[in-house]
Amino acid sequence: MMGGDGCGPGAGLRYEARRVADFLVEAASDGIIVLTGAGISTASGIPDFRSPGSGLWERIDPMEAMSLASFERDPAAFYRLALASWLPPLLGAQPNAAHLALARLEVAGLIRGVITQNIDGLHQAAGSRAVLEIHGNVQHVECRRCGYRGEAPPLGTERETELPPLCPLCHAPLKPGIVLFGEQMPPAFYEALALAQECAAMIVIGSSLQVAPAAYLPELARRLVVNNLQPTPFDTVAELVVPLPAQELWPEVVAELAERGLVSQ
Ligand SMILES: [Zn+2]
Known part of the structure; x- marks a missing residue:
């Protein structure tokens, strides 16, 4: 199974990387879209809140911490709870080697872009340009009263007295630019559906594909690759x-493709 690579450490990795590289080369001309989830950002220090044992949702009810109803009921309390739970790991996180590799694949013309369930903004930070954030991102805020959208102000516990941040135009509380429970999916989600239909192949990275409506996207792909640590419902139909x-x-x-001269060194 390992070909001529021997069985030392890394041999399995090289073998898998070669198979994925082959897939990219073969499918690129028909269009490849990448779908990413929490698993791509865990190495950037952002826990996968849904994975067993990460603990967050055992202590806090996500429907409370991340719902539109709780934001509208008491925006200051919403931000205090966010700062006590899901928000801090996202602030100041840096892209990791996986984000950087995807940016290089886009530049090389091997992938069309990235659809992400993540709200951390790390694909853009890594240099990816075609990114559809179907759950929004924490770098932005929006006003539900007047429609203002802008960059999120710095948030931290020392600024609790200034919570919630207020709209510079109408002084209503600013909502984080993410899709909360109870909100409709943003236009980026419908763009993602269209793009997934346009592309012949999809590569899923770091998503268990169990959260609707993002989990509908792989159903649109004619060819599928799944890179996730845990099994997904789509493993049986995936090519790899x-x-x-x-x-x-x-x-x-990327190293394998660079050796073949398909990605710049
Ligand atoms: Zn406003």
């Missing part, structure tokens, strides 16, 4: 299933 950490697999894929 690679249960390796994204931050290890994707730099190796």
Whole structure:
């Protein structure tokens, strides 16, 4: 199975990277879209809140911490709870090797872009340009009263007295630019559906594909690759299933493609 690579450490990784590289080369001309979830950002220090044992939602009810109803009821309390739970790991997080590798694949013309369930903005920080954030991102805020959208002001516990941030135009509380429970999906989600239909292939990275409506996207793909540590409902229909950490697999894929002269060194 390992070909001529031997069986030392990294041999399995190189073998899988080569298979993924082959897929990219073969499918690129028909269009490849990448769908990412929490698993691509865990190496950037952002816990996958949904994975067993991460603990967050065992202590706090997500429907309370991330719902439109709780934001509208008491925006200051919403921000205090956010700062006590899901928000801090997202502030100041840096892209990891997987994000950087995807940016290089886009520049090389091997992938059309990235659809992400993540709200951390790390794909853009890594240099990806075609990014559809179907759950929004925390770098932005929006006003539900007048429609203002802007960059999120700095948030921190020392600024609690200034919570919630207020709209510069109409002084209503500013909502984080993410899709809360109870909100409609943003236009980016419908753009993602259209793009997924346009592309012949989809590569899923770091998503368990269990959260609707994002989980509908792989159903649109004619060819599918899944890179996730845990099994997903789509593994049986995927052409390739690679249960390796994204931050290890994707730099190796890029290195393999660079050796073939398909990605700039
Ligand atoms: Zn406003």
